Amino acid sequence: MLDQTVTADGRTIGGVVMEMKNITLRFGGVEAIKNISFDIREGEIRAIIGPNGAGKSSMLNVISGFYIPQEGEVWYKGSRRPPMKPYQVAQQGIARTFQNIALFEGMSVLDNVMTGRLTHMKTGLFAQSLWKGKAEAEEIANREVAEKIIDFLEIQAIRKTPVARLPYGLKKRVELARALAAEPSILLLDEPMAGMNVEEKEDMSRFVLDVNDEFGTTIALIEHDMGVVMDLSDRVVVMDYGKKIGDGTPDEVRNNQDVIDAYLGVAHD
Amino acid sequence: MAKTLTRADGPQSVPALLHRNAKQFADAPAYREKEFGIWQSWTWSQTEAEIEALALGLLNLGVSEGDFIAVIGRNRPYLYWAMVAAQMVGAVPVPLYQDANAEEMAYVLEHCGARFVIVGDQEQVDKVIEVQDQLHQFEHMIYLDPRGLRKYDHSHLHQYSHVQEQGRAAYDEYIKELRAREKKLNYDSTGVMLYTSGTTGKPKGVVLSNRNIIETAKSSSEFDGLRQTDDILAYLPMAWVGDFIFSVGQAMWTGFCTNCPESADTMHVDLREIGPTYYFAPPRVFETQLTNVMIRMEDAGRFKKWLFDHYMAHARKVGPAILDGKNVSFGDRLKYRLGELFVYGPLKNTLGFSRVRVGYTAGEAIGPEIFDFYRSLGINLKQLYGQTEATVFITAQPDGEVRSDTVGVTCPGVELKIAENGEVFYRSPGVFVEYYKNPESTADTKDSEGWVATGDAGFIEDDTGHLRIIDRAKDVGQMADGSLFAPKYVENKLKFFPNILEAVVFGNGREECTAFINIDLTAVGNWAERNNIGYASYQELARHPQVMDTIQSHVEEVNVSVAGDEMLSGCQIHRFVVLHKELDADDGELTRTRKVRRRIIEDKYHDIITALYDGSKSLSTETEVTYEDGRKGSIKATLEVRDAKVLPVATKKLAAE
Numbered sequence: 033m034l035d036q037t038v039t040a041d042g043r044t045i046g047g048v049v050m051e052m053k054n055i056t057l058r059f060g061g062v063e064a065i066k067n068i069s070f071d072i073r074e075g076e077i078r079a080i081i082g083p084n085g086a087g088k089s090s091m092l093n094v095i096s097g098f099y100i101p102q103e104g105e106v107w108y109k110g111s112r113r114p115p116m117k118p119y120q121v122a123q124q125g126i127a128r129t130f131q132n133i134a135l136f137e138g139m140s141v142l143d144n145v146m147t148g149r150l151t152h153m154k155t156g157l158f159a160q161s162l163w164k165g166k167a168e169a170e171e172i173a174n175r176e177v178a179e180k181i182i183d184f185l186e187i188q189a190i191r192k193t194p195v196a197r198l199p200y201g202l203k204k205r206v207e208l209a210r211a212l213a214a215e216p217s218i219l220l221l222d223e224p225m226a227g228m229n230v231e232e233k234e235d236m237s238r239f240v241l242d243v244n245d246e247f248g249t250t251i252a253l254i255e256h257d258m259g260v261v262m263d264l265s266d267r268v269v270v271m272d273y274g275k276k277i278g279d280g281t282p283d284e285v286r287n288n289q290d291v292i293d294a295y296l297g298v299a300h301d
Numbered sequence: 302m303a304k305t306l307t308r309a310d311g312p313q314s315v316p317a318l319l320h321r322n323a324k325q326f327a328d329a330p331a332y333r334e335k336e337f338g339i340w341q342s343w344t345w346s347q348t349e350a351e352i353e354a355l356a357l358g359l360l361n362l363g364v365s366e367g368d369f370i371a372v373i374g375r376n377r378p379y380l381y382w383a384m385v386a387a388q389m390v391g392a393v394p395v396p397l398y399q400d401a402n403a404e405e406m407a408y409v410l411e412h413c414g415a416r417f418v419i420v421g422d423q424e425q426v427d428k429v430i431e432v433q434d435q436l437h438q439f440e441h442m443i444y445l446d447p448r449g450l451r452k453y454d455h456s457h458l459h460q461y462s463h464v465q466e467q468g469r470a471a472y473d474e475y476i477k478e479l480r481a482r483e484k485k486l487n488y489d490s491t492g493v494m495l496y497t498s499g500t501t502g503k504p505k506g507v508v509l510s511n512r513n514i515i516e517t518a519k520s521s522s523e524f525d526g527l528r529q530t531d532d533i534l535a536y537l538p539m540a541w542v543g544d545f546i547f548s549v550g551q552a553m554w555t556g557f558c559t560n561c562p563e564s565a566d567t568m569h570v571d572l573r574e575i576g577p578t579y580y581f582a583p584p585r586v587f588e589t590q591l592t593n594v595m596i597r598m599e600d601a602g603r604f605k606k607w608l609f610d611h612y613m614a615h616a617r618k619v620g621p622a623i624l625d626g627k628n629v630s631f632g633d634r635l636k637y638r639l640g641e642l643f644v645y646g647p648l649k650n651t652l653g654f655s656r657v658r659v660g661y662t663a664g665e666a667i668g669p670e671i672f673d674f675y676r677s678l679g680i681n682l683k684q685l686y687g688q689t690e691a692t693v694f695i696t697a698q699p700d701g702e703v704r705s706d707t708v709g710v711t712c713p714g715v716e717l718k719i720a721e722n723g724e725v726f727y728r729s730p731g732v733f734v735e736y737y738k739n740p741e742s743t744a745d746t747k748d749s750e751g752w753v754a755t756g757d758a759g760f761i762e763d764d765t766g767h768l769r770i771i772d773r774a775k776d777v778g779q780m781a782d783g784s785l786f787a788p789k790y791v792e793n794k795l796k797f798f799p800n801i802l803e804a805v806v807f808g809n810g811r812e813e814c815t816a817f818i819n820i821d822l823t824a825v826g827n828w829a830e831r832n833n834i835g836y837a838s839y840q841e842l843a844r845h846p847q848v849m850d851t852i853q854s855h856v857e858e859v860n861v862s863v864a865g866d867e868m869l870s871g872c873q874i875h876r877f878v879v880l881h882k883e884l885d886a887d888d889g890e891l892t893r894t895r896k897v898r899r900r901i902i903e904d905k906y907h908d909i910i911t912a913l914y915d916g917s918k919s920l921s922t923e924t925e926v927t928y929e930d931g932r933k934g935s936i937k938a939t940l941e942v943r944d945a946k947v948l949p950v951a952t953k954k955l956a957a958e
Contacts, residue, residue: 042452142338179337184448189566191338242449 039266046074049250050095050218055104057090064090065101066274072218077244077251079261082271083294088254089131091271092220095252096128097121123151127216129207131223131254137196141187141206142178144195148213149174181212184246185239201232205239212243219243221253225260233257237264262286270294314486314511316352316389318553323349326529326556332378335563335571343378345556351379351465353479355386358468360475362417362441362459366391366482369413369494373397373406373429374421376535376561379445379461381549383419388492391482392417395494395506396540399425405504407432409496413506413737414438419461422446426453488512493549494737495542497689506737507542507689516730517692518550520713524697525659531557531578532656536568542689543663547581550692572653580660584667587682590652591671592799612640613677620645620677625701645678654680661685661697668797669705676703684708686770690746690753691715692731696768707767717768723758724774758787760868771869776899778809784871786814791863791872792897798855799824800848803884805897806874807910813875813947815913817906818852819883825851840881840938849943852879856945864948873947876913880906881938887927912942 037045050072057065064087072078080088093099094106097118106113108124116124127148135144152174153160159167182188185205190198195206204224211219224240225233237260243249255261261268262282270278270285272294278285285291312318322331322345333342343351364370370387372394374380384394395413397406399421406428410418416438418429426444433439444450445461468475492511496504521527535548548559557579562571569590598609619633629637649655660675660682667684675682685697686708696717698709711717715729728751735743747753758777759770771777772789780786788806795804795818802821808814820843829836829845836842860873884890890902903910905924912920923937 176337179339183337186564188338188563189570192570245451246448 043075043245045076045266048072049074049109051107052091052094053105053107055091055094055101055106057087057094057099057101064274065094067104068271068274068276069104070269070276070279072250072252073267074250075244075248076266077240077253077264079265079268080252080254080271081256081258081261081268085273086271087274088271089222092128092222092252092254095121095218096126096220119151122214125214125217126220127211127214127218128220129204129211129222129224131226133200133203133207135195135203135207135210138194140192140194141198141209142182142191144206145178145181145209145213146174148210149177151214152177177215178213181209184212184242185209201228201235204228204232204236208236208239208243212247212249215247216249218250218252221251221255223254223256225255225257233260240264312515313488314388314483314490315385315492315514315549315553316483316486318515319345319349319352319385322553322556329529329556330558331552331556332381332559332561333575334378334561335567335574338563340560340574342558348378348382352382352386352389354465354468355382355461356389356468356479357471357475358464358466359386359390359392359417360478361467361471362464364390364392364417366485368392368417369395369415370417370419371395371397371410371413371415372419372539373399373425374419374445374539375399375565376537376539376544376548377421377445378559378561380419380421380539381535381559383443383461384493384545384549385553387419388486389479389483391485391490393491393494395496396545397496398538398540400538403428403431407435409504409506410436410439412504413494416440417443419443420445423449426450426458486511488515491734493545495540495545495689505739505742508734508737509542509692510734513692513731513733514546514550515554516714517546517694518554520730521546521694521697522551522555524699524713525579527551527555527557527579527659529556531555531658532575533557533559533579533581534568534572534575534577535559535561536565536572537581537583542693543581543687546693547579569653573651574653576653576656578656578658580654580657582660582662583664584662584671585665587662587667587671587675591674594648594652609644612644615640616645616677616679617673620679621673621703624676624679624681625703641679649678649680654678657681659683663687663708666793667705670797672705686768688755690733691727691729692733694731695725695727695729695755698767702765702767704767707762707765707769709768710766711768717761718752719760720754722774723760723771723777725755725757725759725768725770726752727755728752780808780814780871781810781812782871785868786872787869788872788899790869791816791859791874794859794862795855800828800851801855803891803897805884805899805902806872807903807913808872811914814872815910816856816874816877817884817902817909818856818877818879820848820852820879822883839883840936843879843881844938844941849879849941852877853943853945860945860947870948874945875947876942876944878909878913878940878942880909881922881940882924882926882936885926888925909940912940918942 039045048071053069055065055068080091082088090099094101097116100115153170155167155170182191185208187205187209190202195203225236228236240251244251265282267280268282268285269276270291277290277294278288312321327346328344330342331345331348333340370392372380372383387394395415397409420426420442426442429442441457441459443459443461443464447460488511490511491508492514493509494506496506533547535544537544552559560575562568598606615636619629619637622629623637657680660680662682663685672682683698683703685694687693687695694712695715696709696711715727718726720726732751732753756774757770758772758774759768761768772787776788778786786809791806792804795801800821801818803819805817806814822839825842825848829842842848856874856877863873864870886892890898892898908922919939919941921939923935925933925935927933
């Protein structure tokens with residue numbers, strides 16, 4: 033296990049919090065992920081990049097428990113994680129956003145963010161419908177967390193707006209808010225900036241950095257925009273056709289010949 | 302209560318007013334702010350404690366008497382407290398516009414030599430850090446919101462709450478010093494310094510004394526009968542004199558509650574939740590709200606639309622008269638009551654105006670239709686005229702004497718005089734002390750007897766005593782035949798049409814007036830969409846024959862209205878063009894506050910002006926434009942010059958008499 037290190041901008045990065053060991057994932061005859069190993073350290077921003085179809089989203093789905101790999105082991109906080117359902121993974125403190133936005137369109141922003149608190153609710157359905165005693169106190173505490181996140185992501189003005197009426201960029205931000213509401217120790221972001229304009233990307237990057245800085249959340253993200261990845265992340269895993277072809281700091285990865293080939297293409301003689 | 306206090310024994314400074322309020326209204330709300338979705342509030346006694354803690358903290362940091370303390374950020378109770386705390390320790394608060402860029406900030410901070418800067422958040426911290434090398438006296442910065450600032454070098458950076466904590470901890474050590482400094486404050490000590498926005502040249506620091514602030518707050522509060530139980534929403538820039546007088550001056554004098562919105566974007570929701578009783582907004586805000594109402598009514602069901610139209614027509618007929626307490630028949634009153642139940646009440650509630658007792662608009666001319674719309678709903682909207690140098694109030698409209706074309710009668714204690722060239726001068730207890738470090742400008746503006754030039758031309762109506770502002774004095778000129786030329790007056794009339802965004806009128810020293818028109822892309826585009834008129838660009842829409850016809854009818858309507866005014870009937874527009882591009886601040890044609898820069902426009906478009914006067918039917922022109930990112934390009938266009946119908950003015954004879 034690695035010791036604590038301090039980055040150039042003063043953040044502390046701790047030891048390994050999650051480790052993927054020799055993961056292989058198949059869909060029938062297709063090998064989406066081929067024997068990949070990498071780790072995520074506490075407090076870092078870890079990017080997974082690669083061309084289309086490289087297996088990035090599959091990798092994220094393995095972490096979030098949506099896919100169970102045929103081979104390999106997932107280690108979380110020092111112990112091997114048995115095969116789990118996604119909700120069990122969420123209860124362990126891993127939250128995510130989705131590439132194609134999966135919000136409850138008919139519900140308000142606030143309600144959507146509150147659903148992120150679900151894993152922290154302990155009172156039963158009966159108590160909650162009566163709105164008595166503990167249920168009330170719990171709801172108030174949860175609302176407070178939700179409001180802090182709404183304030184943090186600067187979406188106060190749309191608090192009561194149904195999600196369906198929001199533009200794409202804001203929906204992405206609401207999704208981030210919902211994931212944060214779970215107060216995760218690891219946050220998985222599947223293409224948080226896809227389809228955004230430059231200004232929206234800048235805003236989102238700022239928020240990702242702020243989340244990491246303010247809450248100390250470990251972040252694993254998939255992103256296509258190389259500029260964003262290189263600016264944000266501490267370490268980068270590069271995938272191509274299900275294989276890991278690079279792993280290291282943005283600078284190391286940028287100068288890796290295999291990575292350059294994968295992205296720019298190589299001449300086949 | 303407050304009224305019994307006289308100059309001699311009354312509080313002589315803003316901090317003294319604070320202590321009085323903390324005693325008199327101890328448990329009444331003084332400040333509210335929405336945070337985390339809930340309105341947080343502070344009573345007057347809590348406010349006193351908060352401000353005192355900060356003042357002690359400032360002493361602990363080494364603030365000396367006479368220091369300048371800049372305050373930058375959006376409207377938040379903490380920043381208002383910072384201004385009062387600065388006054389308490391004998392320093393001078395200098396609120397700055399939060400959207401100013403780093404260079405503008407550098408100029409002001411260096412000009413006043415601020416040793417301390419109190420800011421809202423990281424954005425402001427970054428701006429000040431960017432320019433701190435240019436600032437020779439700058440020492441410490443205090444910030445409110447710690448977000449994103451944890452990793453910054455904290456040798457000269459302090460968190461607001463920590464400064465307060467240190468202040469509380471050092472209570473015994475500094476309280477005597479604080480009391481001693483407060484005791485020294487009197488009517489003549491400086492209460493605040495506000496920088497004017499500087500449409501011409503560099504911003505000037507207007508020094509206002511406690512006398513200016515308290516006397517103005519007192520007389521204006523009495524003028525409108527403001528009460529301790531009133532509520533205002535503080536959402537306009539803190540650096541603007543109006544906000545200072547409303548949210549600090551009048552709030553401290555009458556003890557009403559200042560409410561701060563959650564963020565700039567939530568202002569309308571917050572407005573609705575608070576339902577202020579005393580409200581100020583520039584015409585632009587009222588315009589936007591009216592447009593929103595109209596657009597939403599277009600989408601409403603047929604019955605609702607009918608109900609709205611029916612009762613609004615009735616409101617227009619009798620609403621203002623009822624508001625002014627004039628005679629209205631019983632039947633009309635009854636119908637108005639019904640309208641209140643079905644339409645006006647719910648509408649006012651949606652807009653957040655249910656409780657407004659006194660509403661003001663100022664800064665620009667407001668369109669008569671917009672003005673009447675709000676008044677017909679029973680909202681007591683009035684106009685006032687003022688400037689920073691007067692501590693806001695020069696004239697205001699008393700209840701019952703409200704019209705859209707005047708700015709009201711002189712406020713209590715204000716004297717007015719009109720110079721020969723038409724320029725308005727005033728003298729009042731609110732007249733500023735001086736421009737900081739700028740004796741020449743002070744002497745230019747304020748004469749030895751205390752009369753201050755407003756730079757505006759206007760006249761006082763004989764029968765009503767109301768002041769009417771015509772134009773900026775330097776823009777007012779004469780036509781070739783000697784009649785008065787007031788471009789802004791005509792431009793405002795043109796701009797009241799939703800289709801016209803901007804207008805520039807020419808005619809100084811000439812035989813007749815002509816105009817440039819900019820169409821409003823939103824309004825005209827909306828019209829084009831409804832009428833299936835396709836267009837690819839602003840330029841194409843602007844020269845569409847039907848658009849030209851519409852604009853021509855607007856110009857002719859304005860001509861009719863101008864011809865009715867005997868002093869200004871010479872200003873009818875004979876010929877006009879609809880410009881091929883929008884006038885833009887990036888091209889230097891407008892100021893950042895969207896005021897027309899006449900000289901620059903005249904130079905840049907001299908070919909079009911020539912065409913307006915030589916009788917040609919069209920012309921080709923090429924104009925350089927600057928894009929938002931600073932790149933330059935050019936637009937070529939063929940413009941049609943149109944003649945507008947002019948009324949053969951009988952009043953010309955009057956002018957000649």
